[in-house]
């Protein structure tokens with residue numbers, strides 16, 4: 045056989061090599077005590093890349109193609125300094141319990157647990173030093189034909205921030221050649237406990253440096269109801285229909301159309317949207333669609349899917365221009381949209397919301413998929 049006959053085969057081999065997704069590990073910065081913080085960048089061959097930090101398992105950068113080229117679509121910082129000084133949960137992995145627990149108290153098997161109070165009278169996002177303010181271990185980095193991934197692990201000790209049980213945690217970020225970033229949060233425990241682990245990325249599909257507010261984006265959410273809140277943002281317990289309110293996103297709506305509608309008391313309390321939409325009754329075996337976001341200018345479209353029952357839609361209402369983010373851009377109210385798949389806020393105190401309980405032998409799992417495409 046002539047060597048030229050082997051050429052197509054050789055090209056095939058080279059081709060598959062070239063089309064493999066890539067994972068690249070590098071230094072990102074240092075903690076005040078000198079500990080190094082590494083980052084892993086996942087890159088595919090369809091124009092996407094994602095950089096995730098070992099600090100807080102934070103999604104620091106997410107480059108997504110658009111009609112006029114690629115752009116970074118998440119808020120965050122260029123250096124560790126920003127994440128340490130004004131974290132704002134930018135891109136962060138939050139837990140053990142994302143969102144609020146009323147007065148930082150809950151009861152499990154007759155015993156009351158007291159959590160750190162860090163948001164008015166309530167506990168928020170896992171406490172003073174939640175999962176977002178911890179160094180995770182880079183346990184596994186993979187790259188292959190269809191995807192590249194990084195897995196971070198961490199042991200959350202018994203009693204950390206007041207929560208019972210030692211938890212073994214993992215956070216896996218997978219970038220696929222289908223332009224999906226999949227985030228898998230898993231946790232096991234040695235004692236009954238509670239968990240609600242999610243990602244707190246602020247998205248602006250226009251690109252946060254574009255000067256366009258994320259409230260210009262068009263959002264669709266299939267949920268027919270949401271959980272209204274009291275003045276400290278704890279759900280009242282009511283499950284309210286979105287029909288006829290600014291909370292109805294069942295047909296595509298520009299966020300700006302109603303985010304300032306002060307005729308609605310819930311918009312006033314939240315200073316915009318900062319509420320949990322009720323997508324399903326309980327976690328589902330596979331993922332379901334929670335939200336679709338579209339930027340009419342860049343054509344970027346993002347679908348958010350998860351197996352969780354609720355999604356917190358937060359319009360960055362507390363961003364006040366004091367955080368100087370990537371490229372020296374200051375972040376103002378409405379500059380990013382958060383879609384946080386979760387069990388409903390304060391579930392441990394609201395039996396009608398279901399359960400956040402995790403038993404020994406059981407694996408807690410929140411699978412989140414951010415799926416990107418470009419509309420013409």
Ligand code: GLA
Nearest residue numbers: 132133143318356358362382
């Ligand atoms: C969540 C909460 C908000 C706020 C942000 C972080 O989305 O619901 O009230 O705390 O996190 O700033």
